[in-house]
Amino acid sequence: MTEQSDVKLTYAELVGLLEAIFLRHGVSGDAARVLAANCAACERDGSFSHGIFRMPGYVSTLNSGWVDGQALPLVEDCAPSFVRVDAKGGFAQPALEAARPLVLDKVKQNGIAVLAIRRSHHFSALWPDVEPFAEQGLVALSFVNSMACVVPQGGKKALFGTNPVAFATPRKGRPPFVFDQASSAIAHGDVQIAAREGHALKPGQGVDRDGQPTTDPKAVLDGGALLPFGGHKGSSIALMVEILAAALTGGHFSWEFDWSAHEGAQTPFTGQLFIIIDPERGGNASFEARVSQLCDMVLEAGQDRLPGDRRHAIRAVAEKDGIPLKGETYARLKQFAEG
Numbered sequence: 001m002t003e004q005s006d007v008k009l010t011y012a013e014l015v016g017l018l019e020a021i022f023l024r025h026g027v028s029g030d031a032a033r034v035l036a037a038n039c040a041a042c043e044r045d046g047s048f049s050h051g052i053f054r055m056p057g058y059v060s061t062l063n064s065g066w067v068d069g070q071a072l073p074l075v076e077d078c079a080p081s082f083v084r085v086d087a088k089g090g091f092a093q094p095a096l097e098a099a100r101p102l103v104l105d106k107v108k109q110n111g112i113a114v115l116a117i118r119r120s121h122h123f124s125a126l127w128p129d130v131e132p133f134a135e136q137g138l139v140a141l142s143f144v145n146s147m148a149c150v151v152p153q154g155g156k157k158a159l160f161g162t163n164p165v166a167f168a169t170p171r172k173g174r175p176p177f178v179f180d181q182a183s184s185a186i187a188h189g190d191v192q193i194a195a196r197e198g199h200a201l202k203p204g205q206g207v208d209r210d211g212q213p214t215t216d217p218k219a220v221l222d223g224g225a226l227l228p229f230g231g232h233k234g235s236s237i238a239l240m241v242e243i244l245a246a247a248l249t250g251g252h253f254s255w256e257f258d259w260s261a262h263e264g265a266q267t268p269f270t271g272q273l274f275i276i277i278d279p280e281r282g283g284n285a286s287f288e289a290r291v292s293q294l295c296d297m298v299l300e301a302g303q304d305r306l307p308g309d310r311r312h313a314i315r316a317v318a319e320k321d322g323i324p325l326k327g328e329t330y331a332r333l334k335q336f337a338e339g
């Protein structure tokens with residue numbers, strides 16, 4: 001195999017390579033492990049806008065000093081069902097890991113827990129944050145805001161982030177049902193990929209720097225903005241995410257942080273909120289079976305597939321054959337890890 005030929009890595013091999021990159025660029029051992037597993041899982045599952053495509057952005061952000069890879073999250077037990085974490089300018093996922101035992105304990109005791117993370121950087125997909133809760137039999141919701149690049153419905157100024165919402169629930173006999181979606185018409189990562197690959201956007205996804213509708217991803221990235229999905233409805237969801245992920249947690253709104261002094265910085269410095277529920281407290285012993293039944297009914301009613309089906313199909317192939325990487329991408333990752 002030459003450096004330039006395509007390669008296939010196991011999940012463990014990809015995690016190891018990404019972990020070496022994070023460590024090489026100043027991230028603590030605990031955080032490097034969490035971030036590498038997160039990013040490798042995105043690549044394995046075909047979440048390509050948040051898999052290894054993001055590694056140059058992680059590296060340039062770490063090199064810029066914008067994020068603290070060594071931050072030690074401070075976990076605060078503030079009420080019977082409320083946990084707060086100050087991520088102290090580090091990444092959100094290690095903050096979640098630091099809080100997880102206390103959150104699970106509170107859900108067990110009280111049936112529900114809210115986890116509010118502030119002063120955190122989130123640069124990934126949300127589904128890896130919620131899916132593990134559902135694998136433990138819990139229902140989980142999460143909200144994270146990002147960087148101002150979405151204009152409110154009918155507006156002229158980018159104010160909201162692309163602000164995704166993720167939901168996960170266990171279901172009987174199958175992997176959890178999970179959806180994870182931006183509140184913009186398209187995620188910023190997919191606009192970057194479209195620009196790189198020379199694809200046009202769909203009408204209604206973005207505007208140029210003069211506020212005129214455009215399908216040119218470069219015009220969106222060069223001073224333009226994205227639109228909320230579904231007009232005023234997506235706009236309200238984006239607004240709600242700002243309230244839950246930033247106002248409620250004590251993090252920055254998407255328009256509030258200033259990274260201009262950190263050339264190469266790409267990770268939004270905001271907040272993240274989780275709501276975790278024990279469905280057993282609903283008193284319905286057949287909850288998981290009811291969810292499965294509902295999912296079947298949706299397919300029977302004519303929907304092509306359910307959210308998560310694409311990811312699980314790609315994951316199954318990756319688990320059998322390995323995670324495919326282009327040779328040049330693999331070579332670049334090795335350079336990041338070694339050079």
Ligand SMILES: NC(=O)C1=CN([C@@H]2O[C@H](COP(=O)(O)OP(=O)(O)OC[C@H]3O[C@@H](n4cnc5c(N)ncnc54)[C@H](OP(=O)(O)O)[C@@H]3O)[C@@H](O)[C@H]2O)C=CC1
Binds near residue numbers: 188
């Ligand atoms: N950290 C951050 O600040 C941000 C992160 N993001 C991330 O970007 C990623 C992409 O977001 P977005 O572009 O909105 O995602 P998509 O529109 O691609 O997918 C959204 C959800 O809908 C499902 N889905 C897609 N197509 C169909 C279909 N035809 N039928 C049924 N279900 C379908 C997906 O499942 P499946 O995965 O199986 O295709 C997924 O759960 C997300 O993971 C999000 O968390 C976005 C914005 C900001």
Ligand SMILES: O=C([O-])C1=[NH+]CCC1
Binds near residue numbers: 189
């Ligand atoms: O794709 C996206 O919109 C983003 N991903 C990380 C920050 C914003």
